[in-house]
Amino acid sequence: MRGEVIRRARGGIAALVLVGLVVAPWVVDDYTTSILARTLALALVGVSVALLTGVAGMPTLGQTAPYAAGAYACAVVGSRVSDVGVVQLVVAAAAGALLAALTVPLVVHARGVIVLMITLAIGELVVIVLGRWRSVTGGTDGLAGIPAVRPFWGFPALASDQARYLYALVVVATLIGVVLVLLRTRAGLVLRAGRDDETRLRASGHRVAVHLSGAHIAAGAIAGAAGSLLVVAQQYISPADFGFDTSALLLLGVVIGGTASVGGALVGAALVIAVRDWLFGVLPGHAPLVLGALFVATVYLLPTGVNRARGRLRPRDAPAHEPVAHDQATVAEAHR
């Protein structure tokens, strides 16, 4: 009964937020619109972080790597091959997926904090490569002068903040829809079951490594697609966009939003990024202080923060003592 009420309320809020996001560019000024467009790109990376951290049980600090691969692939295609958004999006997603596939052997057997550190290393290595591969990436000063994108063949180029924002919104909404559908399939269930009780799932004959690899590559593709949105929103990219602070903020945003919920991750990551960008504008010099205080406050305010052992990040030998949350897909469920 209560579940039904919550589900309806949740649907209502989601619909309201969506309506708000669609009308936003006509209500707010250009600055807010352009910040929102950029935030949408980062929030989509947040979703890919949540897929790995919350759904697959692999907390990651390295989603900036496929994000960067997608962004640079899109920028190179955009300046040299095609200004069609769909083409750029597909290329970016493929680049992200490819990079994720290449790093699968590094992460797929690791768990918990070890994944965190391996992905951190991957992210840092990618940033170093970006800074040094000057002929393609433009080095540490980045790539500027990327032509404006046209969403589809025959469409006009996106020249205003509103147009760029709406393009990003459509892409993000579509991709989120795909993710939500995929999570309801059997693969999604197996993934979550593996997170909750890997040994049992293994014992019941599932090949956990294959599922995790798939999730990793899919998350890479999403992050890559987000990279192409960043190029559209910003028309400039540099290695600084993909540094450790971005991955740390995204992970924290996802934690705030709830690691296993796609909508929560989206809102959490968007909030953290938007608040940071906003603070650097309005409180020059004090942004880190306020941001830090907000993080501390969030831990106390959010019911997920305090006294609820929901984190997926325990040392490998610590036993799991968790109440069964309602999202947990049991092994039995996965066998249906």
Added chain:
Amino acid sequence: MPLTTPWRSRALTAALLAAVLTTSSACGDDAPGTSAGGSIKIGLLASLSGTYQAVGTEIRDGFQLYLDTHDGKLGGRQVDLIVADEGNGAQTAVPAATKLLKQDRVSALTGIVGGGSVAGVTPVLNETKVPLVGSNGRPELKDVSRVWHTSYLSDEPGAAIAQHVRDNVKGSVYAIGPDYQGGWDELRGFTDAFGKIGGKLANADGKTTFTPFPATTNFLPYFARIKASGAAAVYTFYAGSAAVDFVKQYAQSEIKDIPLYAAGFLTEGGVLNAQGEAARDIYSVLNYSPDLDNAENRAFVAAWKAKHDGSPTTYALASYDAAAVLDRAIGAAGSNPTPEAINTAIGQLGQIASPRGTWQFSTTTHSPVQKWYLRQVRQDGRALSNTVVGDLATVGR
């Protein structure tokens, strides 16, 4: 759909999102850059937190000093200076600049520490058609029609000192610098000019050694290579923390007796205090030194010392000059100083009197054609300071 986040937290996040949306739109202000009251909005973007905070603070203070000594006016108009934080680079600089340009609608933008930040802000500048009078970092840009810099191009210090090093060093020179765009440009400026006049590098493969940046805090392994190369002198460029580490470790290393030449940022401002005795005798090339003997500089240094500890740096000077450029350009832009009019006026300024000596904008690069000075770290009263020991080339193209 999975549902783990309890209902309360979702409501909270939704409420927060709504709050952010409304506050930011409420801040939306459609006033143009100039108002009927004769005031004008100028945006200043500089690193006021993070790694480059020391430079960012100097840039803000330099601009503010010019305003304070000119009744808060530029070109006869009261200035509404809006400051935003550039942070550590483009990822925070772009949204902050977007706020200044699209929400506050400033008539001109100034400051910006990092070259990457400038590159990131350029698309927004071109979209809003607002000029940037930058006072520090300058990347390679295809289109400089709205970008002006009162600082320098990164390859100019090295080019200016090459002849002096060639004339005074008997033997080969080891070139070493940080592995990022600024380091590449600074060192290329030196090695290109040095090679052209017959100078030889001591580096093993004849190419500059680049150290990972900002990861390198330990330069001893590199010093061992310099020792092995048999170099007669070292040329380098570092700034900030890396400059402190480099100089302090150099003075304690086995190559401490090899003369050290550098782009002036190695011993500029706060880093010189942190280096202390270790910096003594280092030669450096820069477009400014607080002991330059001219009327503008005496007034500038006196005004600076009345408000701050220590002497002004080249960063503060460049920002002070950016204010001077805007002062004259706004004055020349007529009764309606639109961003476009200011941009046109900047291009017609001609010679600009400055504490560094007179300079002017190059018509092709929009950066200064200016004289460079050779300085040495020497005792000055109780403290060490950079003392001018000679004039070097006038550089600019």
Added chain:
Amino acid sequence: MIAVAAGTNRIDPYLIPALDGVAYGLLVFVAASGLVFCFGVANILNLAHGLLYAIGGYTAAALLDGGWASLGLALAVGVLAAAAAGVLLAGLLTPVAAGNHLSQALLTFGVALAGGSLLVAGFGPDNPQVRVPAALEGSVMVAGHRYAAYRLVFIVVAAVLALALYLVVRRTRAGMLVRAAVDDPEMVACLGVSPARIRAGVLAAAGALAGAAGVLGAPIIGPGTGTADTVLLLSLVVVVLGGLGSMAGTLLAALAIGEIQTLGVALLPSAAPFLLFAAMAAVLAVRARGLAGRWRPA
């Protein structure tokens, strides 16, 4: 044959980097050992650990005046201040469930951001000068090469500190409690030692170690706006490489990092930027694969 070919001249240029790798590695060890306690014992992912080091570093810069007495004073004040900050952090962490690493990361990351900002506000954005005792200011000859006297003394002091740490953990009751808490937290709780007290004690000890490292290491990794991040990153790498909780493993990992950052850079200059993270990813991936292999039913 090979030994003859690799005469002293081949080895000679790498002597100083190798020696310096030891100094750097020991500094990283002392800095990271506190994080080992946090992680291995209290099960806390403390991202404010670099801040504790920075507190020590800024204390050293403020108090050192070139005399020995000031070094002792700075060490005492730095250790106390960082330990107090550790206790404060433990207090802030009280309502957060043990083992909830993501919430801990959120809270401690926030503390690190805000605390770092306050430190810079208090001490200024410039890197402060660190003045070691005059006797250690210069350099000494080591096997025909010049080497910083302070670093040589630091190697000795840090080695003694590492040994003392090992003995404390191995031989004293507190150390046994700490090791017992790693192995079986519930058992220790049954002994009547409250988890909150262990947590405060562990964070205070971690703070003291980081503070000591910050004061003694200030001439090597000096205080500045980026110090906390550098130290946190190095410490995390060392703790994870060292096997999350083992003192001997941590020491080995720290020395390896030290040598990678100095000897590795001297031997393979073109690969310098990639060495640290590539080595870390490779080692962790290989070890994770090994563990996964062991978990699999035969």
